[in-house]
Amino acid sequence: MQTHEIRERFINHFVKAGHTEVPSASLILDDPNLLFVNAGMVPFKPYFLGEQNPPFPNGTATSIQKCVRTLDIEEVGITTRHNTFFQMAGNFSFGQYFKEGAISNAWSLLTNSVADGGFGLDPERLWVTVYLDDDEAAAIWHEKIGIPEERIQRLGMADNYWSMGIPGPCGPCSEIYYDRGEAYGEFGGPVVDDTRYIELWNLVFMQNERGEGTGKDSFEIVGPLPKKNIDTGMGVERVACILQGVENVYETDLxxxxxxxxxxxxxxxxxxxxxxxxxxxxxxxxxxxxxxxxxxxxxxxxxxxxxxxxxxxxxxxxxxxxxxxxxxxxxxxxxxxxxxxxxxxxxxxxxxxxxxxxxxxxxxxxxxxxxxxxxxxxxxxxxxxxxxxxxxxxxxxxxxxxxxxxTILDGDAAFTLHDTHGFPIDLTVEMAAESGLTVDTEAFDARMAEQKARAKADNRAKKHAHADVSVYRPFVDNHATVFLGYGATETEGRILGLVAGGALVDRAGEGSKVQVILDQTPFYAESGGQLADRGTISGPGGVAAVEDVQKTGKKVWLHNVTVTGGELAVGDTVTATVDHTWRHQARQAHSGTHLIHAALRQVLGPTAVQAGSMNRPGYLRFDFSYGEQLTADQLRRIELIANEAVDTDYTVNTIETSLDEAKAMGAMALFGENYGTQVRVVEIGGPFSMELCGGIHVSHSSQIGPVTVLGESSVGSGVRRIEAYTGVDSFRFLADQHRVSSALSSRFRVPVEEVPERVESISARLHEMEKRITQFRTAELSAKVGDYVMRAATVGDLRVVAARVPDGISGGDLRTLANEAKGRVGSEPAVAFFISADPESGKVPFIAAATDAAVALGVSAGEIVKAVAPYVGGRGGGKPAMAQGSGSDAAGIDAAVAAVRGIVEQSVAG
Incomplete structure (x- = not known):
């Protein structure tokens, strides 16, 4: 049985049993505790946590969720069990059926014949485990299902008790195992050999709430949940192994x-x-x-x-x-x-x-x-x-x-190659062997272990209990906010609730910062990259400035306000008014983002895909996946296409439809977003731009006004960002640019269109002058080298040239001086040390050089630089023949110069 058919049979089985089919969520969810979705129940957490009522008609759901777990990437392949990606088939009950329903549903799918829609597994080869004191589950398995007691095994909290690893829902679980036969190991069930007995399905009976603690079994059970829930997970890949008769997932059809x-x-x-x-x-x-x-x-x-x-x-x-x-x-x-x-x-x-x-x-x-x-x-x-x-x-x-x-490459060097330069350790080991060397892998492993420990500690530190949103629960369940903002900027509404400091209050006086919950509102709550509206809420007794609007439970609008006069009270009928200018310019920016996206895809092709956006009045930024920096010509074409769309005055249509129909229409969706079955399509000019979007938009593209692309930049590997102005902000920017170009035109006495050429000409002349100045300076310094060499001190047979040169000499010029000094002394043993101060940067560059004859006597320029560096509050290093450094304390320059002779004497004496 192919994996695709296994998936279909699972979904069909539970849909027939009254469950709502839920498509897999994206692997990326807005959850501070997770990089990726790592379990089938993750998308359903708001329902298990009691933050939202499940939107499923029968209170039950089924899904096949794509999951990724990456904590043990290095273990992948070593065994045939570890997979980073897997598909978790699950069925969920939110306060409906409990243990008996979960057990009977799972058993019938596994053991029903293939002709009847099941997987046709031999019941005699199935074993189960239950939690230590879960007599209820054990009795169901034995008395209702008919599994002999000897094939029902009890395990402790570490194996058969589930939680999310943080305070929240938890409960005992029951796992179903398949006996692969005596060729795979010892008889005696999963407690004896979990290689022979492979786990297929975990049934979690979510009935309690856990407190703080660490690990799988060191936390307190603080009490029962208000409703008992079911969360199950069947490993699609593991079932495929059994039904395809192969040893492991790597031999399956996938x-x-x-x-x-x-x-x-x-x-x-x-x-x-x-x-x-x-x-x-x-x-x-x-x-x-x-x-x-x-x-x-x-x-x-x-x-x-x-x-x-x-x-x-x-x-x-x-x-x-x-x-x-x-x-x-x-x-x-x-x-x-x-x-x-x-x-x-x-x-x-x-x-x-x-x-x-x-x-x-x-x-x-x-x-x-x-x-x-x-x-x-x-x-x-x-x-x-x-x-x-x-x-x-x-x-x-x-x-x-x-x-x-x-003969041994040390572990630190191997770790630096791996961690800093991305060079794999196994390639390092292989190449070392080819060179007749070995690698200190123990030291490398120790460094890797330290890094992993830090990463895991950081990961644990980032995990936290879910925020207490219980104060909003009555509103989420019973009073979803009616959003009227698509067609209105001012509406009447009734204050259903006021929240201050995380608690409900009856009224809020002047100066109070509270969250206002209305029965209906014209205010757009921040989402989809668009900032929330600003405005006022005014009632019979007071007025408040709306500073932000957020959603909770995806259903309730929380208006964050400051009461600026009088008092607001629960039950008041108020007028909610969106700032007209704010809304107008925000619409321009959001619609402008759609134009930029469409233009971007015309210029760069379909591989340039949105990776995020932010819109505020008059300004937009658009992040997209692309591996190269955009050229000036590409940016010009993107800007031109967007403004041509403005000039064409496309009609902007919004269409409410099903997700499937929207995709069939060709509407683009944002990766990482989880859309409901009904979506909103924003269409600008028919095929020019069509995206799923819940934002506020203009009605005609001409209302966006001019679009001015400010530039593009990198915001991460493979992700670029375009920034632009729209509307009056775009006009202001262009007006400022015009003033600057006009001033330059007047100053250079050339037409505006010739200003860039004139600036380029002047820049080239300045650059040439700087080169000539540098050449003169180098020649002047070279001429002085003879004087420095003539004043050299002697240490035995060594000549020691140590001097402070004029301020402003760069490190590169110091290198020229050092090489010149070495050339002047020829094959004699000699050392040259030069130091300068840069008043502008505050840095103190210095350099040391030693001839081959000096190096033969034991002198090292690198050691000289290291010894001198503390005098000027710096550091440095290099090779025996040439080394340089930099400091920040010019007051120590004379002492540094004076110290060089003594340092050389010690080198020779040593």
């Missing part, structure tokens, strides 16, 4: 094709270690080499799928957060392929194979393939350059080891 392509690209063969193991060989060098190769194949297969799914949901490679995880996964693919024997590019063919296996379940992959391909191939190209530069760094480090007659 990943096996990727390994096959990897074999073709590398010339290596997967599975050789298993062949050797079956022959009884698990200790030879050949076995270990084959096992290492198999690990690399599994890394490629696993990470390709995870990487594709992350890129699909809008992640781009970067140096922190989600981007860092993606970059790490992609680079592990590349290096694994290289170590297996690949010599050219591999990413496109590997990713194309994943596309073929995953598209039946995720059709949106096909729609986004060109962007996915571009991101993956772009990262491979960049990393191959990193490997090239890293190879040079490795060769330098290896040469130093050999020069000192050593």
């Amino acid at each position: 990943l096996a094709p990727v390994i096959t392509v990897a074999e073709q690209l590398t010339g290596a063969t997967y599975g050789r270690s298993e062949t050797l193991a079956k022959a009884g060989d698990t200790t030879s060098a050949a076995y270990h080499a084959a096992h290492t190769e198999d690990i690399r194949f599994r890394v490629i297969a696993d990470h390709c799928r995870t990487g594709l799914m992350l890129i699909l949901d809008g992640v781009t490679p970067g140096n922190e957060g989600r981007g860092y995880i993606l970059r790490r996964l992609l680079r592990r693919i590349i290096r694994s392929a290289r170590l297996l024997g690949a010599t050219g590019v591999t990413m496109e063919k590997l990713m194309d194979t994943v596309r073929a296996t995953m598209t039946p379940s995720y059709p949106e992959i096909a729609d986004n393939w060109e962007r996915i391909r571009a991101v993956a191939v772009g990262e491979e190209t960049a990393f191959l350059k990193t490997l090239e530069s890293g190879t040079r760094l490795f060769e330098d480090a290896a040469a130093k080891v050999k020069a000192s007659a050593g």
